[in-house]
Amino acid sequence: MRSPFKPRRWILIVTGVVMLAVSGCAWIPEGEKPARFIEAPSTEHISSHVHFDKAKAPAKQWPKPEWWREFGSEELNSLMAKALQGNPDLKAAAARLRQAQALIRVEGARLLPFLDADAEFANERISEHGVFAALNREEAAGANIVFGKMNPLSLRYEFDFWGKYRAALEAAIGEAASEDAEMAETRLLLTTAIARSYIRGLALRRQLDLSRKIVELRKEMLHLAEMRLKLGLDSEDPVEQAGIELEAANKREAGLRDQLDIQKNLLVRLTGGGPIPLDKLFAAGIHDSKALQLPAKLPLELLAHRPDLAAALRRAEAASERIKMAKASFLPTIDLTAFAGFNALTMTKGASSLANLLFSGASFSYGVAPGVRLPLFEGGRLRGELSAQLAEYDGAVELYNDTLLHAVQEVGDSLSSWEETHSILKAQVRLLSSSRKNQTLAEERFSIGLDDRQTALSREYTALDQEHALQAVEAEHWIARVDLIEALGGGYSNDLKIVQQKIAHSQDHPEGFSLLRWLITMPAMFDKK
CATH class of the missing domain: 2.20.200 (Outer membrane efflux proteins (OEP))
Structure with missing residues (x-):
């Protein structure tokens, strides 16, 4: 007996049911407008008052990746090498990067068929x-x-008609690129922290040597005051004052020793606990006397070399791909x-x-x-996941915006500090020069009997005290140089054109960063072991 239902009628019924189900499951709620990337503010107001040496301005990327070599200190270079190999924070960042790169393989495998036996x-x-x-x-x-x-x-x-798994791969690539930038940020913070600690330790070591000379000078001045008291040339007041000044000098020397130990211990921790001859530390010093060679201008392109800015952008990139994943979950899977x-x-x-x-x-x-x-009814789970991903994207974009504004502020602050400490340093050098001239005149007057020994020692103390202050000012100027290097990314390389293209594209399509990121970053990620 022939069936009353023809095969063509069955096909029409099944097709109608499928189309109805697809229309029911494909409804995606419209959310609020996504967050937008802000335009980078101009840096003209930052660098307009800073005078650069255009003749010496570097033509290529600045700072260089191994910027600390510009200080000309083999001891500092050795500390950096130990830290880059043994610092635990850097090793942890490298482990996170390897984990993110492994997730790329996991997500990429979803695009391929699974074969087994x-x-x-x-x-x-x-x-x-x-x-x-x-x-x-x-x-x-x-x-x-x-x-x-x-x-x-x-x-x-599983056929990826809606791009769900490709978006998952893109998100994993974005996270791996972010971890790569985070590792560069960890490296930058580590190297700048070592440079600051070494510069402070070097200044403290020199100040300690000067303080010991000051203590000996104060002892001699106390001895002269006691001799004048015995001879009846002075009262007890100069003796008491000389004793107070000697104890102040002893106190300053003890404080310098304590601060120097702190810097030594900090360097031991930052370098990963490697063997450091602490008794000979800060002996080599810094032999670079060149002025800081900045570009003739500070364009916004330099901000693209900041690893924290690149990491924030990659996070937003990954979040945008997860929006696409959440939207694809509303559609049928085949x-x-x-x-x-x-x-x-x-x-x-x-x-x-x-x-x-x-x-x-x-x-x-x-x-x-x-x-x-067909996801006909999920109890609101899919809409909740989509809302969560939209909120994550908005948060990632606002984090990028805040990081960008913070980067401009740091560049401005470090430039101002570098300029001001340079002016203070020149003034302190002139002040020290005047103090040494006074010391020379006092010694000459003492040699011909026009002044006493106490006056000559007092002038010598003033010169030593100004030299003591010069070490602190010079250290602050070098540290301001390190701060500026950190503010400009410390040699981290980032493709600004790709960044600008992604930002422009994401303004209207927050869920669709280009697959170009994968083609660019994939070879480098598997090469970095």
């Missing part, structure tokens, strides 16, 4: 008192059910499974015949099973 064998004895034995005691009672299956080829593949192999099941008193039966041509089997899954 499986085999299964079972031998089950039927109870003589069970149901099967009761139905067929002669054949089934005490017999064995032997089953064998061997599929040397099984395939599972997959395909297939297998080819052998399977056989027999009931026998022994299992020896299974092998001949399993590998016979009649036991060959295969199957193909396409599947469609």
Whole structure:
């Protein structure tokens, strides 16, 4: 008897049901307008008052990756080398980067078919008192059910029609690029911290040597005051004052020793606890006397070399791809499974015949099973996930905006500090020069008997005190130089054109950063081991 339903009618019914289900599951709620990247503020007001030496201005990237070599200190270079190999924070950042790179492989595997092989064998004895034995005691009672299956080829593949898994791959690439920038930021913070500590320690070491000379000078001045008291040339007041000044000098020397120990211990921690000859530390010094060679202008392109800014942008990139993933979850998924192999099941008193039966041509089997899954009702889960991803994207964009404004502020502050400390340093050098001239005049007057020894020692103390202050001012000027290097990224390289293209594209399409990021970063990520 012919069925009343024609095959064409069945096809129409199934197609109608599928279309209805797709229309029901494809509704994606519209959220609020996404956050937007702000335009970078101009740096003209920052560098307009700073005078650069255009003749010496570097033409290529500045700062250089190993910027600390410009200080001309082999001791500082050695500390940097130890830190880059042994610092725990840097090793942890490298581990996070490797983890992020491994997730790229995990997410990329979802775009490929899964092939595997499986085999299964079972031998089950039927109870003589069970149901099967009761139905067929002669054949089934005490017999064995032997089953064998061997599929040397099984395939599972989910079609990525809506770009869900490609977006997951893009998000993983963005996270890995962010971790790469975070590692560069950790390296920058580490090297600048070592440079600051070394500069402070170097200044403290020189100040300590000067303080010891000041202590000896104060002792001599106290001895002269006591001699004048014994000779009846002065009262006890100069003796008391000389004693107070000696104890103040002793106190300053002790404080300098304590601060110097702090810098030594800090360097030990920053370098990862490696062997550092603490007794000979800060002996080499800095031999660079050149002026800071900045570019003739400070364009905004230099800010693209900041690793924290690059990391914030990559986070926003990854968040935008996760929006695409959340939207794709509203759409149906289509997959395909297939297998080819052998399977056989027999009931026998022994299992020896299974092998001949399993590998016979009649036991060959295969199957193909396409599947469609429609998210008709998820209890609000999909909308919640989409809202969460939109909020994460907005937060990532605002973090980038805040990082950008903070970067401009840091550049401005460090430039101002570098300029001001340079002016203070020149004034302190002039002041020290005047003090030494006064000291020379006092010694000459003492040699011809116009002044006493106490006046000459007092002038010598003034010169030593000004030299003591010069070490602090010079250290602050060098530290301001390190601050500016840190503010400009410390040699980190980032492609500004790609950054600008992504920002411009994301203004209107926050869920779709280009796959170009993958093509650019993928080779470098697998090369960095």
